[in-house]
Amino acid sequence: KAGVTQTPRYLIKTRGQQVTLSCSPISGHRSVSWYQQTPGQGLQFLFEYFSETQRNKGNFPGRFSGRQFSNSRSEMNVSTLELGDSALYLCASSLGTGQGGNSPLHFGNGTRLTVT
Amino acid sequence: DAKTTQPTSMDCAEGRAANLPCNHSTISGNEYVYWYRQIHSQGPQYIIHGLKNNETNEMASLIITEDRKSSTLILPHATLRDTAVYYCIVRPVIGNEKLTFGTGTRLTIIP
Numbered sequence: 001k002a003g004v005t006q007t008p009r010y011l012i013k014t015r016g017q018q019v020t021l022s023c024s025p026i027s028g029h030r031s032v033s034w035y036q037q038t039p040g041q042g043l044q045f046l047f048e049y050f051s052e053t054q055r056n057k058g059n060f061p062g063r064f065s066g067r068q069f070s071n072s073r074s075e076m077n078v079s080t081l082e083l084g085d086s087a088l089y090l091c092a093s094s095l096g097t098g099q100g101g102n103s104p105l106h107f108g109n110g111t112r113l114t115v116t
Numbered sequence: 117d118a119k120t121t122q123p124t125s126m127d128c129a130e131g132r133a134a135n136l137p138c139n140h141s142t143i144s145g146n147e148y149v150y151w152y153r154q155i156h157s158q159g160p161q162y163i164i165h166g167l168k169n170n171e172t173n174e175m176a177s178l179i180i181t182e183d184r185k186s187s188t189l190i191l192p193h194a195t196l197r198d199t200a201v202y203y204c205i206v207r208p209v210i211g212n213e214k215l216t217f218g219t220g221t222r223l224t225i226i227p
Binding site: 004031033035042043044045048050055056058090092094096101102104105106107108109110112 | 147148150152157158159160161162165167203207208209210213214215216217218219
């Protein structure tokens with residue numbers, strides 16, 4: 001089975017621009033979660049999508065948004081980029097239903113975003 | 117979610133068993149213990165999880181104390197490729213794909 005795929009792997013953007021990151025979950029997984037990892041704050045939960053609906057949200061400003069498509073693929077968008085948005089953005093997928101906490105999340109290798 | 121406490125760093129000789137402890141003294145009866153590891157520049161890799169009983173898979177063993185207040189991840193024959201940051205996470209049984217990561221243990225395997 002193919003793992004979680006994130007594209008692009010690296011991205012360089014300028015302050016004020018916007019960016020869209022993509023995530024393809026493991027086949028059969030319906031839940032997609034996004035995390036931000038920085039040296040100072042560690043791994044932090046952004047949001048989770050299930051069946052095209054945002055089911056859970058972390059404590060990030062509205063500049064961070066996402067969506068999920070009918071095939072469970074997900075995109076994350078960050079508008080009006082700030083220098084502090086430089087981070088590794090990780091996507092994770094899981095079955096998301098019926099298994100509860102017994103269904104592990106599986107992570108992709110992330111998109112490293114650098115804002116200059 | 118219950119908070120976890122792990123040592124900041126540990127060393128282990130190659131070929132020996134690596135035993136990584138985790139304290140989760142406030143864990144509730146409906147929370148799993150999960151272990152992930154992260155090798156530099158990669159995403160976290162799922163290792164193992166358990167609720168009450170000890171668990172073993174092809175990667176590792178998880179030993180949970182009877183009172184569930186602590187656990188130990190065991191890598192039976194550590195290799196250099198096991199050098200990584202290891203995260204112990206408590207996760208509710210019902211719902212919620214949100215994982216709360218702490219700072220983890222940086223395990224270094226010494227040749």
